[in-house]
Amino acid sequence: MAIDLDGTTLRNDATISNETKRVLAEVRAQGHAVMIATGRPYRMSQQFYKELRLDTPIVNFNGAYLHHPTNTRYEGFRQNIALKTAHDVFDFAKTLDLNNIIAEVDESVYIWKNDQSVPQNMREADPRLIHYGAPSQLIQSDPTALMFSANNQQLATIKAQLDSAFAGVIEHRSWGKPYEYLELTKSGLNKAVALRQAASDLGFSMADVIAFGDADNDWEMLAEAGIGVAMGNADAETKRIANEITLSNEEDGIAAFLTANVLNK
Numbered sequence: 001m002a003i004d005l006d007g008t009t010l011r012n013d014a015t016i017s018n019e020t021k022r023v024l025a026e027v028r029a030q031g032h033a034v035m036i037a038t039g040r041p042y043r044m045s046q047q048f049y050k051e052l053r054l055d056t057p058i059v060n061f062n063g064a065y066l067h068h069p070t071n072t073r074y075e076g077f078r079q080n081i082a083l084k085t086a087h088d089v090f091d092f093a094k095t096l097d098l099n100n101i102i103a104e105v106d107e108s109v110y111i112w113k114n115d116q117s118v119p120q121n122m123r124e125a126d127p128r129l130i131h132y133g134a135p136s137q138l139i140q141s142d143p144t145a146l147m148f149s150a151n152n153q154q155l156a157t158i159k160a161q162l163d164s165a166f167a168g169v170i171e172h173r174s175w176g177k178p179y180e181y182l183e184l185t186k187s188g189l190n191k192a193v194a195l196r197q198a199a200s201d202l203g204f205s206m207a208d209v210i211a212f213g214d215a216d217n218d219w220e221m222l223a224e225a226g227i228g229v230a231m232g233n234a235d236a237e238t239k240r241i242a243n244e245i246t247l248s249n250e251e252d253g254i255a256a257f258l259t260a261n262v263l264n265k
Helices: 005-009 018-029 046-051 083-093 152-166 191-201 216-224 236-241 253-263
Strands: 058-060 065-067 100-105 108-111 130-132 145-149 170-174 181-186 210-213 227-230
Touching: 005 210, 005 253, 018 253, 058 191, 065 191, 083 100, 083 145, 083 152, 152 170, 152 181, 170 216, 191 216, 210 216, 210 253, 216 227, 216 236, 227 236, 227 253
Parallel strands: 108 130, 210 227
Antiparallel strands: 058 065, 100 108, 100 145, 145 181, 170 181
């Protein structure tokens, strides 16, 4: 079971319902593996990994980082954007109408503006890991991800501009609500790439995977999984790509689907 976080496992208040926790625990007790596949960095997803008491690899940064929090011998990967490419993107960003720019480098985060566009739990990280100021001037090594914040109606235009300027170099995916961000990673990476390796490492094929998601950063994962499940709150294209549609993240959609199709089978 591969579960996205925002808009999928998490309710709109960024919590996991007791029902979802209960059903995921039951699924694991039956012998199924459950793992997280998210656009978030690990420091913003580790609380949910621990809350669900997982013991599997985790996918962060929309597939750019695959690792195992409890197994230091696990051979995952972390594929970064070349520093020169990052600076080319920063130069390009000067032509865009952005609210904020964020860069993730190793375990540190570099934030242009400390304002309400920054997720609260990002600002609450270890102060030693947070650096404020223009990332273009602060980062000294290859970032794993860059993030652009803009008004939702501008994101489609910005995506098209990025495709034109950085085709074959940069991938971009949208964050789930409530934060309107594009997350940029190295080209060729997505959740399915990392999930494919993780599934193999756990002794599964992608045909064995049930994947849950709600947005464009889940498309490849939903398409390649044996069963791709879109949440009831997902956008129309995500629902089109998925094999199944469940209830929304506010209605325990994951729990409802697993109860009907896994626990009771």
